[in-house]
Every structure is written in structure tokens, then in C-alpha cells.
Amino acid sequence: MIWKVIHWSINSLFWVALALFVTSMFSNRRSATARASGTVEFAPQWFGVWALVYVAIRMFFIAGGYLLHGLAEPLTFLTGALLGMACIGLVFMLPGTVLVTDSGLEEVLWLWRNNRIRWEEIVEINTERNGRTVTVIGASKTKIIHSSRLPDRPRFLFEIKRHCGENLPADFPNVDANNISPI
Numbered sequence: 001m002i003w004k005v006i007h008w009s010i011n012s013l014f015w016v017a018l019a020l021f022v023t024s025m026f027s028n029r030r031s032a033t034a035r036a037s038g039t040v041e042f043a044p045q046w047f048g049v050w051a052l053v054y055v056a057i058r059m060f061f062i063a064g065g066y067l068l069h070g071l072a073e074p075l076t077f078l079t080g081a082l083l084g085m086a087c088i089g090l091v092f093m094l095p096g097t098v099l100v101t102d103s104g105l106e107e108v109l110w111l112w113r114n115n116r117i118r119w120e121e122i123v124e125i126n127t128e129r130n131g132r133t134v135t136v137i138g139a140s141k142t143k144i145i146h147s148s149r150l151p152d153r154p155r156f157l158f159e160i161k162r163h164c165g166e167n168l169p170a171d172f173p174n175v176d177a178n179n180i181s182p183i
Helices: 002-026 046-069 074-092 153-167
Strands: 040-042 097-100 104-108 115-118 122-128 133-138 143-146
Touching: 002 046, 040 153, 046 074, 097 153, 104 143, 115 133, 115 143, 122 153, 133 153
Parallel strands: none
Antiparallel strands: 040 097, 097 104, 104 115, 122 133, 133 143
């Protein structure tokens, strides 16, 4: 009886974590965090990151069960392999934190090395008006992406405008400094 309760609670926790992950992807109304050092931090919601990690771990065990029991059945084995690849994809979806410093932009990633672009090295800035994604490309083809999973897109555009100034193209989104939330 106790094992049924444990199994039911783990199953329920999986669905709660999946709902938290989806919620964190689509409802991001937070402000960026200004540090005392002058750095502005655009970090994802912590509960969304931990929910994603839990969902990936749970999917890993589900995929392992399919792979283990599917050795005689090709379709079951294929299902396990696809779930395993989806689990690996989820782990690589972990969002990084974008930092705006006086020297440039930095993206702190979980599994890869950090990306840095100095303000003088910025070659291109792509802004998607509907997609809410800003991609900054450096001289060495390094990309830093501020996606919709990170907070405060207007503040990020304001910081780019403040540091790059006259080097921005004419079609760069107009950001009103009065609409930036005080931190």
C-alpha cells in the first residue's frame, strides 16, 4: 500500500513539475536584477529551472524502463530511445543567465562555457518584435540570446542602447527610459 502512495506522489510531482516548467516559459513578468557592482542580471525563474531538471530526470527513468523492456520489441525500444533523446534535449534547454556589465555582455550557461562579447565587438543585433528574442552577435561569431524565458526585454534593449549609443541601426527598437522598471 505504501508503495502505491509513493508511486502516485512521484507521478503527481512529475505533472506538477511539468506544469511549473510550462508556466515559467510563458509567464515571465519579472524585472531584471541590478547588482551593487553595476551589473544587471537577467536570470530565469528558479522554479522553472528546477522543474525542467526534475522532468528531465523523470523522463530519463521512463526512457530507461522502455529501453530495458523493449529489447525484444523494436517499437518499445524506439520509444525509449526517442524519450532518451528528448531527455538529453531538455537538459541542453536549461536557460542561461545574461549579465550586462560595463565591459560588455556575458551569458552564463549551465553545461557549456560562458559567452562574452565586449561592447566594441558587437557586429549585429537581431530583434524579433513578436518572438521577444534579442540576439547579439560579436565579431568572433559569438551569440548571446535574450529569449522570452528571461525577464525584462525592455530593460535589456535599454542597456544595449545605453552602452552602444550611436552605433545602433536606425531600425533598432525605440525604448522609452520612463517605462523601465526601477530596481
